[in-house]
Amino acid sequence: MPLPHVLLSAAVSLDGYLDDTGPERLLLSGPADFDRVDEVRASVDAILVGAGTVRADNPRLLVNSAERRAARVAEGRAEYPLKVTVSGSGELDPAACFWHTGGEKVLLTTDGGARRARALGIGADVVSLGPQLDWRRALEYLHDRRGVRRLMVEGGGTVHTQLLQQELADELQLVLAPLLVGDPAAPRLFGPGAYQGGRLRLVESRRIEDVVLNRYLPTAPGTGERVAAADRHWLALACELAELCPPSDTAFSVGAVVVAADGSELARGYSREGGDPVVHAEEAALAKVDPADRRLAGATVYSSLEPCARRASRPAPCARLILDAGVRRVVTAWREPDTFVPGADGTGVLTAAGATVVVLAEYEARAKAPNRHLEG
Ligand SMILES: NC(=O)C1=CN([C@@H]2O[C@H](COP(=O)(O)OP(=O)(O)OC[C@H]3O[C@@H](n4cnc5c(N)ncnc54)[C@H](OP(=O)(O)O)[C@@H]3O)[C@@H](O)[C@H]2O)C=CC1
Ligand SMILES: Nc1c(N[C@@H]2O[C@H](COP(=O)(O)O)[C@@H](O)[C@H]2O)[nH]c(=O)[nH]c1=O
Numbered sequence: 335m336p337l338p339h340v341l342l343s344a345a346v347s348l349d350g351y352l353d354d355t356g357p358e359r360l361l362l363s364g365p366a367d368f369d370r371v372d373e374v375r376a377s378v379d380a381i382l383v384g385a386g387t388v389r390a391d392n393p394r395l396l397v398n399s400a401e402r403r404a405a406r407v408a409e410g411r412a413e414y415p416l417k418v419t420v421s422g423s424g425e426l427d428p429a430a431c432f433w434h435t436g437g438e439k440v441l442l443t444t445d446g447g448a449r450r451a452r453a454l455g456i457g458a459d460v461v462s463l464g465p466q467l468d469w470r471r472a473l474e475y476l477h478d479r480r481g482v483r484r485l486m487v488e489g490g491g492t493v494h495t496q497l498l499q500q501e502l503a504d505e506l507q508l509v510l511a512p513l514l515v516g517d518p519a520a521p522r523l524f525g526p527g528a529y530q531g532g533r534l535r536l537v538e539s540r541r542i543e544d545v546v547l548n549r550y551l552p553t554a555p556g557t558g559e560r561v562a563a564a565d566r567h568w569l570a571l572a573c574e575l576a577e578l579c580p581p582s583d584t585a586f587s588v589g590a591v592v593v594a595a596d597g598s599e600l601a602r603g604y605s606r607e608g609g610d611p612v613v614h615a616e617e618a619a620l621a622k623v624d625p626a627d628r629r630l631a632g633a634t635v636y637s638s639l640e641p642c643a644r645r646a647s648r649p650a651p652c653a654r655l656i657l658d659a660g661v662r663r664v665v666t667a668w669r670e671p672d673t674f675v676p677g678a679d680g681t682g683v684l685t686a687a688g689a690t691v692v693v694l695a696e697y698e699a700r701a702k703a704p705n706r707h708l709e710g
Contacts, residue, residue, distance in 0.1 A: 336696040337473045338485040340563065341505045342494050343374060345545070346523050351515035352491050359391045362511035364543040369399075371488075374507070376402035378415050378486040380476060383432075384493035385421035386521075394435040395488065412437050416480060420493065422467055424450030424460075433457040440480065442472050469500055495525045498552070501562035506534065506550040509542075530554035530562070532596025553597030555634040555663065558690050565634070565665050566694065568593050571602070572636040573667060573700040575615065579605040585674070587704040588639045590615035592623055592661070595632035616641050616652040620659050634663040638701035640670045640691070641680040653683035662689045667697035673708055 345362035346352060353360045363371065375381055376397045387393060395417050397403050403413045414437035419426070424447030433439055439458035441451055448462035463471050476482040487493060487503075497503045508523075534550040541547075556562035568591050575589025585605060592600040603618025610618075616637050623630060635641070641652035641664060656664060670678040681691045702709075 335474050336477055337502070338477050338482045339504045340473065340485050340487060340497060340502055341378070341507060342487050342497060342503045343371065343507045344489050344494060344523050345509040345511055347511055347513050347515045349514050349516060350522055351520045352489060352523050353390065354515050354520050355517055363509055364545060367509055367542045367545050367547070370542060370547070372398050372402065374486055375415060376406060378484040379482040380416040380418050380480065380485050382418040382420065382485060382487045384490050385419055385426055386492055387490040388419050388426060388430055388432050392431050394431045396436050416440065416482065418442060418476065420467060420472065421447050423447055424454070426451060426454065426456055428455045428457060442467065442475065469496060469502055473502060491521045491523050491525060494523060495527065498524065499527050499529055501530060501552065501556060501564070503552060504563040504567065508548050508550065510546045510548065512544050530597065532598065554595065555593050558663070559692060561692060561694070564597060565692070568636040569665050569667055569694055569697050570700070572638045573697055575602055575604045576638040576701060576704050579704060582606065583707070586639055586708065588615040588637060590619045590635060590637040592619050593634050593636065594629040600627065600629060600633060612647040614642060614652050617655055620655055625659065630660040633661050634665055635661050636665045638666070639668050640666045641684065642670065642675070643678045643680040643683050644675055651680065653680040656684065657687045657689065664689060665692045665694060667694055667701035669693065
């Protein structure tokens with residue numbers, strides 16, 4: 335199921351706190367950074383905070399710049415992004431600024447929380463997601479029912495922790511402020527628990543007055559059938575690589591990436607790479623990895639097209655090469671059509687040998703784009 339692009343945004347002290355324990359919200363960002371946050375808000379379809387943040391900060395979560403709001407309207411978008419909060423209890427103050435400023439608002443909650451919120455007279459769409467609040471369902475709801483493609487999450491720590499631990503975050507924008515809180519009772523950005531192994535990828539580091547903005551991408555693949563945000567990132571890269579293929583009327587243009595369990599890229603390739611007229615993307619990528627590399631056993635192969643099951647031009651099809659390399663997880667965008675090999679079933683070859691194949695159909699159009707001339 336397609337999900338929104340989830341951007342986690344937070345500012346932290348040098349000792350990792352989101353706030354102090356005083357009655358006022360701690361300003362970690364400076365004016366220029368708050369203006370950057372405003373710009374990010376203006377770029378998204380929805381802004382989400384947890385009920386703890388609504389209670390602690392009484393935020394308005396607006397796009398403050400009139401120019402940015404006007405630009406949204408000129409683009410045919412709502413003046414303000416949808417405001418979303420999540421609460422299990424439904425125990426929220428109906429007089430909070432959240433409900434009385436900006437545009438549309440929605441409360442995502444549980445059956446019990448919905449009863450309580452309605453009894454309190456909360457001024458928003460109150461949406462129950464069942465007896466418990468499941469984050470994947472919440473994101474699916476926002477994507478499918480509210481048209482949210484980009485979601486900015488502005489905390490607090492409980493919400494950020496769950497989204498990162500459940501591998502639903504596509505991006506982290508973290509501002510480090512030069513002050514120390516030093517109070518163990520203050521809220522931290524990330525709590526204890528199991529996170530992806532390995533390192534996140536630092537994609538940008540920018541000084542903004544006296545704070546530093548760091549942007550990170552989680553890169554560790556999911557496991558088995560469980561899809562992580564990073565799976566979408568890597569499959570999108572495979573689709574980009576497919577665009578590099580020398581065009582052909584007799585073969586597909588495909589891109590592939592091999593990624594270790596800790597999120598490090600082992601190799602990438604594309605069809606007909608390096609002047610070889612018949613080399614396939616997965617074959618080109620795997621040829622660049624040392625077969626003795628132990629990381630292959632936990633790796634995922636991302637391929638814009640399902641790995642091939644039969645070949646005339648080579649002794650082994652890509653599904654077999656993947657299995658022989660020891661890889662047991664494949665993520666692809668597009669099942670092979672009958673264009674060149676009727677009834678090709680690379681997925682069948684892989685799954686019969688115990689591998690998992692995940693098809694992310696929302697990338698099918700991108701995978702097909704460099705193959706348009708082959709469609710009958
Ligand atoms: N520096 C910064 O950038 C930011 C700082 N902050 C700070 O963070 C603090 C608030 O953080 P925190 O207390 O962690 O609160 P959160 O904003 O993360 O909200 C937590 C609440 O959200 C609801 N919730 C979250 N996940 C679930 C779930 N899976 N199922 C059901 N309900 C869920 C619960 O509401 P309920 O209790 O109603 O059931 C829970 O108590 C404040 O001090 C604020 O100032 C916040 C944002 C940004
Ligand atoms: N304190 C803090 C942030 N806090 C976030 O800003 C929200 C309030 O925004 P507003 O309604 O516009 O006043 C608050 O609820 C929390 O999500 N954000 C940051 O980038 N830097 C900061 O230092």
